[in-house]
Amino acid sequence: MSFQSSLRCLWAGAALCAGASLWAGEVEVLHYWTSGGEAKSVVELKGMMAQRGHTWRDFTVTGGGGQNAMAVLKQRVLVGNAPAAANIKGPAIQEWAELNVLTSLDAMASFERWDEVLPKVVADQMKYKGRYVAVPVNVHRVNWLWANSAVLKKAGVAALPKTYDEFFAAADKIKAAGFVAVAHGGQDWQDFTVFESVVLGVGGPAFYDKALVKLDRAALNSDEMKKSLEVFRRIKAYTDDKSLGRDWNVTTEMVINGKAGFQFMGDWAKGEFLAAGQTPGKDFTCSAAPGTDKAYTFNVDSFAMFQLKGWEAQKAQGYLAYLLMGKDFQEKFNLRKGSIPVRLGMPMDKFDECAKTSSKDFVATSASGTLVPSVAHGMALSSSQQATMRTVVSEFWNNDKLTVAETLSKLLAVSAPKQK
Numbered sequence: 001m002s003f004q005s006s007l008r009c010l011w012a013g014a015a016l017c018a019g020a021s022l023w024a025g026e027v028e029v030l031h032y033w034t035s036g037g038e039a040k041s042v043v044e045l046k047g048m049m050a051q052r053g054h055t056w057r058d059f060t061v062t063g064g065g066g067q068n069a070m071a072v073l074k075q076r077v078l079v080g081n082a083p084a085a086a087n088i089k090g091p092a093i094q095e096w097a098e099l100n101v102l103t104s105l106d107a108m109a110s111f112e113r114w115d116e117v118l119p120k121v122v123a124d125q126m127k128y129k130g131r132y133v134a135v136p137v138n139v140h141r142v143n144w145l146w147a148n149s150a151v152l153k154k155a156g157v158a159a160l161p162k163t164y165d166e167f168f169a170a171a172d173k174i175k176a177a178g179f180v181a182v183a184h185g186g187q188d189w190q191d192f193t194v195f196e197s198v199v200l201g202v203g204g205p206a207f208y209d210k211a212l213v214k215l216d217r218a219a220l221n222s223d224e225m226k227k228s229l230e231v232f233r234r235i236k237a238y239t240d241d242k243s244l245g246r247d248w249n250v251t252t253e254m255v256i257n258g259k260a261g262f263q264f265m266g267d268w269a270k271g272e273f274l275a276a277g278q279t280p281g282k283d284f285t286c287s288a289a290p291g292t293d294k295a296y297t298f299n300v301d302s303f304a305m306f307q308l309k310g311w312e313a314q315k316a317q318g319y320l321a322y323l324l325m326g327k328d329f330q331e332k333f334n335l336r337k338g339s340i341p342v343r344l345g346m347p348m349d350k351f352d353e354c355a356k357t358s359s360k361d362f363v364a365t366s367a368s369g370t371l372v373p374s375v376a377h378g379m380a381l382s383s384s385q386q387a388t389m390r391t392v393v394s395e396f397w398n399n400d401k402l403t404v405a406e407t408l409s410k411l412l413a414v415s416a417p418k419q420k
């Protein structure tokens with residue numbers, strides 16, 4: 001056995017080098033991937049762990065966007081019963097690492113050269129004080145507009161809207177043809193998902209960065225932000241009145257089934273279209289949300305690894321981390337999840353046109369400085385700032401009596417110096 005493969009055995013639970021069941025352990029994994037497309041993606045991962053004799057225990061907390069999952073995780077960690085891994089993203093990784101409950105993956109990361117195979121912006125988020133404590137599995141693009149091709153055709157919408165003027169003209173036609181123009185769910189993170197795409201489209205990526213990422217007071221109080229709120233509110237008139245509490249995937253189903261024309265959502269929605277047997281470019285389309293085709297809001301799913309007692313558990317956890325960064329997993333998982341591999345240099349030939357566009361645009365926007373973190377999906381702000389922003393925006397969406405001016409001043413109140 002070469003020196004390299006001996007070293008790999010150390011963290012890959014020795015299963016790479018010895019019999020599959022030797023030193024096998026159990027991994028308990030917290031996630032919230034329960035919709036049709038998401039569940040299919042998780043099955044890939046479970047299968048790969050099982051091939052090496054490891055047992056997978058689901059710690060599933062339903063609720064898109066993961067807010068419920070994070071609340072339950074806190075309770076578990078507080079009583080000293082952390083899972084092996086949890087789907088934790090963005091600055092929240094730092095918050096957990098500060099509590100000294102995460103394990104260092106640095107030996108594996110340096111041996112497997114994660115720094116070389118990951119985009120720097122992603123690698124930095126996975127590290128605490130320069131050491132890897134989490135493993136990224138994908139890149140989701142958030143600023144998409146999904147459309148049902150047949151609905152658009154019946155409504156006489158010939159082209160996908162590139163501006164908000166075009167969008168509202170198309171939405172009018174869809175509404176007049178008897179469909180719901182915009183499918184929208186009823187949770188604050190879904191409201192913010194639409195809102196951030198509107199801010200990006202109305203103000204552009206530099207403005208988005210200033211206002212929503214840096215929480216710059218002048219930007220938060222600007223005409224662009226005022227216009228963004230106005231456009232956001234205008235979209236509401238095109239949604240149906242049953243959205244309250246509706247999950248994102250049930251909302252996507254409205255587009256899949258031809259009840260609705262459009263949905264603003266990240267590309268986990270594509271996982272639902274695919275799971276329903278639909279084909280991009282034929283049954284449905286993916287296009288950048290109006291005004292955002294030269295920009296990209298990224299959302300990277302990642303697993304933070306918790307400190308564990310017990311050698312078997314640690315080995316199974318090590319193997320999970322190793323697997324997640326592997327080419328095989330990154331391809332199979334992302335083909336179902338709707339996202340693209342986060343690992344650089346992966347072949348994209350098996351992926352569909354939406355994923356190919358996403359991959360090309362990720363590289364292009366990264367070079368042009370128009371790649372921005374999704375605020376709705378926990379890539380930019382501390383958990384508390386994010387929660388406050390979500391509440392303000394959601395209240396505005398849900399209460400038509402709240403004025404733009406009132407909401408601007410509430411947003412300004414969030415702009416206290418960033419917590420580290």
Ligand code: GAL
Pocket residue numbers: 032033038063064065066140248268299300301377
């Ligand atoms: C996102 C997450 C995705 C998807 C979505 C709906 O925040 O990154 O993987 O699960 O929420 O739950």
